[in-house]
Structure formats: structure tokens, C-alpha cells
Amino acid sequence: MAGRPEIKTLKNIAREIRIEILKMLTCAGSGHTGGSLSIVELLVGLYFYKFRCDPKRPLCHTRDIFILSKGHACPALYAVLAHMNFFDKKELCTLRKVGTRLQGHPQRGLPGVEISSGSLGQGLSIANGYALGARIDKDKKRIYCLMGDGELDEGQIWEAVLTGAHYKLDNVCGIVDYNKFQIDGKVEDTKALEPLKEKWEAFNWEVLEIDGHDLKEVMDAYDRAETIKGKPVVILAHTTKGKGVSFLENQNRYHGVAPTKEELDRALKELEGE
Amino acid sequence: MDRKPTRDGFGEGLVELGEKRKDIVVLSADLTDSTRAGWFKKKFPERFFSMGVSEQDMIGTAAGLALSGKRPFTCTFGVFAAGRAWDQIRVSIAYMNLNVIIVGTHGGISVGPDGPTHQAVEEITLMRVLPNMTVIAPCDAIEAKKATKLAASYNGPVYLRLGRSNVPIVTTQEDSFEIGKANLLRDGGDVTIIACGYEVYEALVAHEILKKEKISARVINLHTLKPVDRAVITKAAKETGAIVTAEEHTIIGGLGSLVSEVLTQEFPVPVEFIGVKDRFGESGSPEELFKVFELTAEDIVKAAKRVIRRKNK
Numbered sequence: 001m002a003g004r005p006e007i008k009t010l011k012n013i014a015r016e017i018r019i020e021i022l023k024m025l026t027c028a029g030s031g032h033t034g035g036s037l038s039i040v041e042l043l044v045g046l047y048f049y050k051f052r053c054d055p056k057r058p059l060c061h062t063r064d065i066f067i068l069s070k071g072h073a074c075p076a077l078y079a080v081l082a083h084m085n086f087f088d089k090k091e092l093c094t095l096r097k098v099g100t101r102l103q104g105h106p107q108r109g110l111p112g113v114e115i116s117s118g119s120l121g122q123g124l125s126i127a128n129g130y131a132l133g134a135r136i137d138k139d140k141k142r143i144y145c146l147m148g149d150g151e152l153d154e155g156q157i158w159e160a161v162l163t164g165a166h167y168k169l170d171n172v173c174g175i176v177d178y179n180k181f182q183i184d185g186k187v188e189d190t191k192a193l194e195p196l197k198e199k200w201e202a203f204n205w206e207v208l209e210i211d212g213h214d215l216k217e218v219m220d221a222y223d224r225a226e227t228i229k230g231k232p233v234v235i236l237a238h239t240t241k242g243k244g245v246s247f248l249e250n251q252n253r254y255h256g257v258a259p260t261k262e263e264l265d266r267a268l269k270e271l272e273g274e
Numbered sequence: 275m276d277r278k279p280t281r282d283g284f285g286e287g288l289v290e291l292g293e294k295r296k297d298i299v300v301l302s303a304d305l306t307d308s309t310r311a312g313w314f315k316k317k318f319p320e321r322f323f324s325m326g327v328s329e330q331d332m333i334g335t336a337a338g339l340a341l342s343g344k345r346p347f348t349c350t351f352g353v354f355a356a357g358r359a360w361d362q363i364r365v366s367i368a369y370m371n372l373n374v375i376i377v378g379t380h381g382g383i384s385v386g387p388d389g390p391t392h393q394a395v396e397e398i399t400l401m402r403v404l405p406n407m408t409v410i411a412p413c414d415a416i417e418a419k420k421a422t423k424l425a426a427s428y429n430g431p432v433y434l435r436l437g438r439s440n441v442p443i444v445t446t447q448e449d450s451f452e453i454g455k456a457n458l459l460r461d462g463g464d465v466t467i468i469a470c471g472y473e474v475y476e477a478l479v480a481h482e483i484l485k486k487e488k489i490s491a492r493v494i495n496l497h498t499l500k501p502v503d504r505a506v507i508t509k510a511a512k513e514t515g516a517i518v519t520a521e522e523h524t525i526i527g528g529l530g531s532l533v534s535e536v537l538t539q540e541f542p543v544p545v546e547f548i549g550v551k552d553r554f555g556e557s558g559s560p561e562e563l564f565k566v567f568e569l570t571a572e573d574i575v576k577a578a579k580r581v582i583r584r585k586n587k
């Protein structure tokens with residue numbers, strides 16, 4: 001993309017994405033609300049600015065790769081992909097229904113979805129492998145991998161963190177949706193991660209700490225990540241679980257619960273009133 | 275009879291593949307020499323990836339390499355691949371039907387002195403329950419080399435079960451080898467011995483012992499455990515009426531189970547199982563352990579006589 005889109009435009013897209021997410025979750029009757037809403041700006045700042053892809057040719061060789069390691073947040077990815085016309089928006093309402101391409105957790109095969117995921121901790125290794133393959137081919141593509149904070153409990157993530165640094169994979173950009181909650185409750189009560197920035201740094205990753213809902217900071221981070229050579233980068237994005245709807249924000253009971261019809265109406269009023 | 279470990283056949287096949295094909299890449303979880311991945315590493319260091327002692331990460335990294343268009347071989351011991359990284363194999367490889375060859379060496383109790391933690395006796399079961407997965411247990415080094423080369427052109431993931439010890443070469447270069455197609459090694463009419471891996475050799479010895487006692491035993495090398503050659507098994511049941519399965523692996527879910535699954539649907543006949551009987555391995559020399567675990571030719575002979583008695587009842 002030539003220049004940066006206006007923040008106002010992106011904010012509007014983010015609002016529309018949130019509306020789609022909530023509608024599809026209510027329609028499905030189940031799914032992960034909180035962690036989908038917390039990654040909206042991280043996706044919008046990527047897909048509508050930095051990311052090289054062609055919705056008409058989803059497997060074209062020059063594309064960048066986005067790996068959703070925290071697969072349960074797929075409603076956000078589905079909404080973004082539909083918004084970009086990877087597939088028809090009408091398909092969003094098939095989420096989690098029999099025969100759908102929009103499985104409860106992402107399944108490779110839906111245009112724009114690079115990997116099947118859902119069992120946590122596996123995405124960063126796959127990103128590294130993709131990056132090693134691209135390096136052999138002298139392919140300039142960038143590999144983005146979005147992880148959850150609770151997901152960082154998985155040992156495999158840290159194996160992959162070692163691998164990324166060992167092979168100096170500067171074509172990998174990790175993103176942590178640091179919304180401070182996991183299913184059982186607060187991250188700090190469940191299994192404390194702090195000091196998190198220092199952990200990644202000690203593993204020889206460059207860490208960019210940002211407000212994950214500030215679209216300027218998000219875009220700056222993606223720009224900056226591209227300029228760092230000789231080591232991988234992780235964007236530590238501080239976010240709010242359930243972001244954008246007052247009664248969903250930081251309410252962890254919506255981790256894996258969809259809004260009811262009434263809650264959806266209230267949420268839409270809030271979002272559409274913006 | 276020449277002897278060679280199946281892992282050596284794999285190592286040779288891998289080097290030949292590397293020479294012919296630029297898309298072949300190899301990953302190893304700190305067992306580079308033991309798995310013979312080191313032979314490839316020496317010739318093609320730029321396509322070899324050292325993963326350290328991180329089997330789960332190795333599987334995921336291989337998935338990424340496969341997605342980028344490469345044909346990865348992941349190398350470690352069978353216990354660590356199939357056991358430790360089972361969910362990664364399930365979600366990151368089998369679910370996406372990726373072209374990754376998972377090489378599990380040190381299959382079976384013939385690993386010997388290292389003992390139960392290093393003796394894989396459950397991998398065939400663990401791998402064959404996964405949709406899209408192909409499972410091959412070659413019987414000797416020649417077959418291992420053929421399997422390695424064919425697996426590199428196969429569509430979908432392949433688990434290759436290899437051994438550590440020297441095992442007799444029982445096949446020839448000229449013998450046909452096709453994934454999913456069992457090989458008839460000896461014809462016979464009284465009983466059929468269906469074996470895989472090293473037990474194929476023990477089955478051939480059993481065939482000779484039985485012959486001296488005027489018992490005609492058919493011997494089938496079921497090198498591909500999945501997809502299973504149903505036709506060969508069914509034909510054997512119809513023509514001989516009694517089956518012995520022989521595997522250096524737990525009989526729960528392994529060769530014995532899969533043969534039984536076919537027979538109960540197609541043509542039920544009595545079956546006797548030679549295999550590891552719901553227990554862990556233990557330290558010892560392979561020769562001693564084969565006796566302890568009742569996996570020898572003599573054990574197969576006894577099982578053959580038992581199953582023939584059952585048939586005639």
C-alpha cells in the first residue's frame with residue numbers, strides 16, 4: 001500500500017469489524033468474544049496497511065503470511081477477511097454450523113486462512129518454519145504470528161522463541177495480544193508472565209511495546225518491525241479483553257461465551273452510536 | 275545373511291533424495307547422528323536445521339517449511355516424535371494434510387540397553403489413529419531406503435518407523451515396494467503369519483521351522499500399517515483360515531489390532547498375536563529381550579500351532 005490510510009478510516013473499519021464479530025458470535029450462539037474484540041486493531045492495522053495479499057488470489061506467491069496462533073479469536077480474522085472480500089460476508093453467519101468453512105477454530109482451506117489452529121502454542125513454530133523456507137527461496141515475504149498472553153504458558157512457544165533467535169529470523173514478527181486474561185481468570189493469578197518484555201529480550205528478540213488499540217502505534221510498530229535486522233521482533237500489544245463494548249470489557253466471563261440477542265442489541269447500539 | 279539397521283537405509287535414501295531434489299529439508303531434535311540425519315547434514319548443511327531438544331517445535335517448524343513448499347523430514351526417536359509431539363503432529367501436520375515425513379528411529383525393544391523410556395512400542399497405534407496419516411514400518415535397510423524415497427513423493431504426512439539395531443536383509447533391490455501394498459514373501463496354506471519391521475525376519479525363520487514339521491505357513495510383510503492392504507489380509511484368511519500377527523510393538527492398536535479390524539469385517543478367522551503385551555520395555559540386549567517379550571521365531575511357531583488348533587476345532 002502506498003501511503004498510510006487515515007486513522008479515521010481505520011477506526012471506522014475497526015468498528016465495522018467489531019459489529020461483524022458480535023453478530024456472528026450471537027448467530028453462532030457460542031464462541032470467544034473477549035479475545036476476538038481485543039485483537040481488532042492489531043488486525044486492522046496489519047491487513048489494511050502493511051500486509052501484502054490479494055483476496056482474488058489468496059495463495060499468490062508474493063503474499064505475506066499471517067498466522068493466527070490463538071485460533072479461538074478466529075471470528076476477528078473471519079470478519080477482516082470477509083471485509084477484504086476473501087470470501088462473501090454472507091458466509092460469516094455460518095460460523096460454527098455444520099458444513100461451514102468457518103469452523104469454531106480456523107481450518108486451512110478458507111481463503112486467507114493460512115493454518116489450522118486452536119490447540120494453543122503451535123503457531124510460532126510454524127511461522128519460523130515458513131520463515132526458514134522463505135529464506136532458502138530468497139523470498140522477501142514477512143511472516144506475522146499473533147499469540148495470546150495465556151498461550152505463552154505453552155512450552156512450545158518458548159522452544160520456538162529460542163529457534164527464532166537462533167536462526168535470526170528477522171522476517172518473523174510475533175504479536176502478543178496482552179489482554180491480561182485467560183480462561184481461568186487474570187493471567188497474573190493463573191500463571192504470572194511478568195516481567196514479559198524482559199523475557200523476550202533475554203531470548204534475543206527485539207520487543208516493541210505498544211497500546212494495541214492505538215492504530216497509529218500499531219502501524220508504527222509494523223513499520224519499525226520491518227527495519228530490524230538480524231533478529232526476530234515481537235510486538236507486545238497491551239490490549240483490553242472485550243474492547244469496544246462497555247459491558248464486555250475486562251469481563252472474563254465472555255472469554256468463551258457469545259453475547260445473547262439482548263446483549264448484541266445493546267452492544268450494537270453502543271458501537272453504531274459512536 | 276547381511277545385516278544393517280533400517281536407520282542406515284533411511285540415511286542413504288535421504289542423501290540420494292537431497293542430491294536429486296532441492297525441496298528436501300531435514301530437521302533433527304539433537305539426535306542427528308543416531309537418526310542418520312547427519313549424513314544429509316554433511317552434504318547439504320544449508321538444508322539441515324538443528325532444532326535442539328525440542329520435538330514439538332521441530333514438528334511445527336516442519337509444518338511451516340512444508341507450507342512454504344519444502345518437503346521436510348523430521349528426525350528423532352519414535353517415542354519422542356509420536357509421544358511427545360503427538361498433538362503437534364495431529365493439529366499442525368495431519369489436520370492440514372501437510373507433506374511432512376516424520377521419522378521415528380529406535381522403534382521397538384531392540385533399542386536394547388537404553389531401556390523403556392527410549393524404546394518406542396506405541397507409535398504405530400498413536401500414528402495410525404490420525405486421519406490423513408500414512409504409517410510405514412520397513413523390515414530391513416533396503417526397504418527403509420525405498421520407503422524413504424517413496425515417502426518424499428507421497429501426498430500427505432508419513433510416519434516412518436525405523437530401528438536402531440542391525441537387522442538381517444531379507445528383501446532385494448529388485449523386490450517391488452509400493453506404499454499400501456503388502457508383500458507376499460512365502461506362500462502357504464495352513465496358516466498365515468503377518469509381520470512388520472524386524473519381526474518379518476522372525477516370521478521367515480518360523481516359516482522354515484514349520485516347514486520341517488510339515489506345516490505350510492504363508493508369510494506376509496505388511497510394511498504399510500496405514501493405509502492397510504485389506505485385500506491381502508482377507509485373501510490370506512480365506513485361503514489359510516488362521517492368522518498370526520507379529521510385531522515389535524504393543525498389540526493394542528498395532529498390527530494385531532489392525533489385522534483384526536479387517537478380519538472381523540471381511541472374513542473372521544482365529545488370530546494369535548505376537549507382540550508386546552500391555553507393558554513397557556526394559557533394559558537388556560536385543561537378543562535377550564526378544565526372548566523375554568516372546569517375539570522370537572519359536573514364539574511365532576507356537577502361536578501358529580495354537581491358531582491352527584483353534585481353526586480345526
